[in-house]
Amino acid sequence: MHRFFTFALVLFATRLFAQTPALSSSEIFQNIKKLNVLGSVLYIAAHPDDENTLMLSYLSKDQLVRTGYLSLTRGDGGQNLIGAEQGYNIGVIRTQELLAARRIDGAQQFFSRAYDFGFSKTRDETLHFWDREKVLGDVVWMIRKFQPDVIITRFPPDPRAGHGHHQTSAYLAEEGFGLAADPKAYPDQLKFVKTWQTRRLVWNTFTPGFTNKAPSEEKNPFISIEIGGYNPVLGKSYTEIAALSRSQHRSQGFGSAPHRGDRIDYFLHKVGTPAEKGLFDGVDLSWKRLKGGEKVQALITAAIKNYSVNKPSASIPELLKINVELNNLDSANIYIKAKKEEVKDLIQQCAGLWFETNPNDFSAVAGDEARINISVVKRSDYPVKLVSLHWTGKTADSVMNLALNSNEMNAFPKRAKLPANLPTSQPYWLEKSIERGIFQIDNQQDIGFPENRPDTKTRYTFEIGGQKFVFEKPWVYKFVDPAEGEIYRPFEIRPLVTTTITEPVFIFPSMEAKTVNIIVEAQRGNVKGTLKPQIPTGWKAVPESAEFNLTNKYQQQYFSFIITPPAGNQEAAIKAVAVVDGQQYDKSVKTIAYQHIPSQTLFPESSAKLAKIDVQTTARNIGYIAGAGDDVPTALRQMDCQVTMLNEAGLSKDLNVYDAIVVGVRAYNTEAYLNNYQAKLMDYVKNGGTMVVQYTIPGGQKVKEIGPYPIQLGRERVTEEDAEMHFLQPENPVLNYPNKITQKDFEGWVQERGLYFAQDWDKKNYVALFSAHDKDEPAREGSTLYAQYGKGHYIYTGLSFFRELPAGVTGAYRLFANMISVGGAK
Secondary structure: OOEOOOOOOOOOOOOOOOOOOOOOHHHHHHHHHHOOOOOEEEEEEOOOOOOOHHHHHHHHHOOOOEEEEEEOOOOOOOOOOOOOOOOHHHHHHHHHHHHHHHHHHOOEEEEOOEOOOOOOOOHHHHHHHOOHHHHHHHHHHHHHHHOOOEEEEOOOOOHHHOOHHHHHHHHHHHHHHHHOOOOOOOHHHHHOOOOOOOOEEEEEEOOOOOOOOOHHHOOOOEEEEEOOOEEOOOOEEHHHHHHHHHOOOHHHOOOOOOOOOOOEEEEEEEEEOOOOOOOOOOOOOOHHHOOOHHHHHHHHHHHHHHOOOOOHHHHHHHHHHHHHHHHOOOOOOHHHHHHHHHHHHHHHHHOOEEEEEEEOOOEEEOOOEEEEEEEEEEOOOOOEEEEEEEEOOOOOOEEEEEEOOEOOOEEEEEEEEOOOOOOOOOOHHHOOOOEOOEOOOOOHHHOOOOOOEOOOEEEEEEEEOOEEEEEEEEOEEEEEEOOOEEEEEEOEEEOOEEEEEOOOEEEEOOOOOEEEEEEEEEOOOOEEEEEEEEOOOOOEEEOOOEEEEEOOOOOEEEEEEEEEOOOOOEEEEEEEEEEEOOEEEOEOOEEEOOOOOOOEEEOOEOEEEEEEOOOOOOOOEEEEEOOOOOOHHHHHHHOOOEEEEOOHHHHOOOOOOOOEEEEOOOHHHHOHHHHHOHHHHHHHHHOOOEEEEEOOOOOOOOOOOOOOOOEEEOOOOEOOOOOOOEEOOOOOHHHOOOOOOOHHHHOOOOOOOEOOOEEEEOOOOOEEOEEEOOOOOOOEOOOEEEEEEOOEEEEEEOEOHHHHOOOOOHHHHHHHHHHHHHHHOO
């Protein structure tokens, strides 16, 4: 069972930040002031980037209330501007981006179990895909657990919100508002939390007055709040803090410049007791709300008054008194728990205490011995004693009773025997497969947390002013990069051996065999065993198995298996299983590494899709212009195409050598150099070439005219992946050569049909090939446009090939093969 951070949810740092960052004196003062405020707000929306970071910054750093953001999803269904990750992999990236944002704006981050399945147009569609009762239960759970005085939604619960997930987030928030106080609702949660009645729920509206009110809102009051103020203690305005926070969403390209000056936000009352002037009308934010709290408030007020910017350690005696009084109050109260953690952290910061544990490697196998170095330094003159240390694998505390000298580093090299039952470091929400749009999480108490709490940690016990304080910190590996300096990486527990199939999909267009490459990697030294590819009956692997013998840790051995398909068309899976001393290992290893987030390592099942299909391709030599990141080039190689990635240097050469040139998703949005080569690309088409352009977002285009004739792009899309596709030009070569495209080719599509369709186009020169629509919507004909230009062929397509091809959707392969081969049609 995983264990998680409770109130200190932000202990992990990004790769370029220290593991235990010391606060500045002004930040310490800000946090002492925060001790005197008892109030909380839970902001609820659907995705990473939905949150109003300015509002979170204002609440956390001006109003000084406990502030949380509940994102129903991890953003798994979005597009990726920095790499090729999709699905739950991009969700892992965005989880870390949100945590980075929260470290800046000061809020806490939470999630429900809902999986982001992509764009949804209606609330009904969203709730049909998600398990409504489970996601609603998660909202109720977080309200009961966080106990907010006020809930804020970013969206209304209806079509005004646009995205169906947006609508649903507000709808579930309003439903959860009432159910959280009802003991009959989700009674199993009450083993761990109590019912909670939030005072009010408001909608953080988009404009003052928001003229498009629903009839039920006509008499609801609005309040307005100035949230763009300047915080002299922090040296930043809340708009500046918010811009830094929002800029952490790098996978979505949301780098933001701060707006300086006044900023008013508006709030429409939805549920509960209406406010007249401010969000906290009728809410006591002082210690008077707790029995016996007046004495604590007096002590905190004195600590604020007496704080010395030049000597924060002078505040330790007063903080110790506050801690004593907190121990006399109700330990079960959420505010007492939170304030005790805040006081403990403030004492640490005022004492200048810095401590961490660094293994000598970034991973180990459960049951092995790890060498670690525990470091402790006190950077103040206040007396502190290191009482004891306890680390994972230690059966009893290591008693130190060491008086720490000022600014003297204390290093304790140790050998830690890791417990054999430590779980592999897999994100907890990915341990089981996704079912009905829901991450399967068995333990109720796990729900909501943004990430695992590592099972490898050190407990530090200090004595300060006669009181003992216990801190737990995870192990982190660190090293020095010559260009970037000190870099931290989370410590991982890995399987003994991993097996990774190099491609996710293998397409067999004929009976010809293909080579499947598998990487076996040792996660400790001296590992030997047998690699066995598991394939279904009818498929053949040569050899049937292979022996490996790996001497060094992280040593890899590549194996090639010749896979022959069956006679008939068939889709199947291949699994790579390593057997060591009779134990089977079937996990691959995937590390997601970007500078702006901690490296994230996943261990998915080692498997790949095999598909024997009837697909012909006459285009063999393909030039590919990469956009925002996709795996379409890999899919083209699966169809036996030779793919050359075209950058500026490649585009400056002779393009006529290519049978087709494909433009990746968003390339016209991200690659400014294409404006210099667009005329040459059009000449390539005019002279007989074939060009396929994948979706481009309207607005912000680096190239104004992306085709030989005018195309106006729009934001229309078909989100229902099983929406019927009507063939508008059944005799068009794209639908007939070299493969006959039928309705069967549109079976099994994932997430959507397509996005960013053409909105208007030159009807004389372009023909629309398909018509499709979501339920209760008009037909959309801009998904795929075809034009003959000179001797060549041009296609714009918003169909989501960037999702379908990596997912092994066979019909998408056949259609894309036709697109690149259309130049050979007679």
